[in-house]
Amino acid sequence: GQQVMQIPQYQHVQEGEDFTTYCNSSTTLSNIQWYKQRPGGHPVFLIQLVKSGEVKKQKRLTFQFGEAKKNSSLHITATQTTDVGTYFCAGRAGNTGKLIFGQGTTLQVKP
Amino acid sequence: DVKVTQSSRYLVKRTGEKVFLECVQDMDHENMFWYRQDPGLGLRLIYFSYDVKMKEKGDIPEGYSVSREKKERFSLILESASTNQTSMYLCASSLFFRSGQETQYFGPGTRLLVL
Numbered sequence: 637g638q639q640v641m642q643i644p645q646y647q648h649v650q651e652g653e654d655f656t657t658y659c660n661s662s663t664t665l666s667n668i669q670w671y672k673q674r675p676g677g678h679p680v681f682l683i684q685l686v687k688s689g690e691v692k693k694q695k696r697l698t699f700q701f702g703e704a705k706k707n708s709s710l711h712i713t714a715t716q717t718t719d720v721g722t723y724f725c726a727g728r729a730g731n732t733g734k735l736i737f738g739q740g741t742t743l744q745v746k747p
Numbered sequence: 748d749v750k751v752t753q754s755s756r757y758l759v760k761r762t763g764e765k766v767f768l769e770c771v772q773d774m775d776h777e778n779m780f781w782y783r784q785d786p787g788l789g790l791r792l793i794y795f796s797y798d799v800k801m802k803e804k805g806d807i808p809e810g811y812s813v814s815r816e817k818k819e820r821f822s823l824i825l826e827s828a829s830t831n832q833t834s835m836y837l838c839a840s841s842l843f844f845r846s847g848q849e850t851q852y853f854g855p856g857t858r859l860l861v862l
Contacts, residue, residue: 642789645787667849669849669850669851671851677855678837678853678854678855678856679790679837679839679851679853680853681850681851681852684849684850724789724790726790726851728849734780734792734795734803734805735792735849735851736792737782737789737790737791737792738789739787739788739789740789740790
């Protein structure tokens with residue numbers, strides 16, 4: 637079946653260091669979304685990418701969608717303690733509202 | 748603001764009990780979803796519904812059933828709870844996918860412990 641693999645599973649960084657999480661799909665995706673889940677919280681939508689090669693920025697966060705629409709990345713510049721949480725990518729393949737979620741990357745930031 | 752509510756934050760049940768988890772959304776969304784979240788496995792889709800009385804199996808439907816009698820309410824049923832169903836259960840809703848607004852809005856989650 638369709639799979640979305642996300643790496644790394646965990647990442648510990650010193651505050652101020654950069655962080656990147658990668659997402660790879662076994663099939664071409666119609667779009668990809670990114671969510672953030674704070675410790676003890678629920679996933680919250682961050683952004684959606686639709687076009688091949690698309691790059692979007694939200695302050696220190698940069699999101700990319702690959703040319704083949706099978707991979708994506710989230711890069712955080714100069715991490716802060718407020719960035720702590722688990723980041724999920726989720727892709728839609730096909731004509732339903734169903735998303736395939738990656739396993740998530742849990743980010744820990746040491747002050 | 749979209750609001751998705753779930754009937755309980757924490758639930759403790761015994762093996763073999765029938766368990767009902769309720770989810771209600773207030774934004775007239777067509778799609779509703781039930782996921783379970785386990786460490787290292789991310790979010791796995793159990794069932795989803797794209798309209799009243801319509802349902803489709805997700806990736807792990809075994810041991811679960813669902814009911815959607817009204818647009819705003821989506822129930823997850825564990826017919827006979829087992830210890831391997833101990834997990835965090837998350838409900839989500841979204842607009843119909845052709846709307847272009849496919850954001851999924853999640854409820855706060857129900858942490859279920861089956862003894």
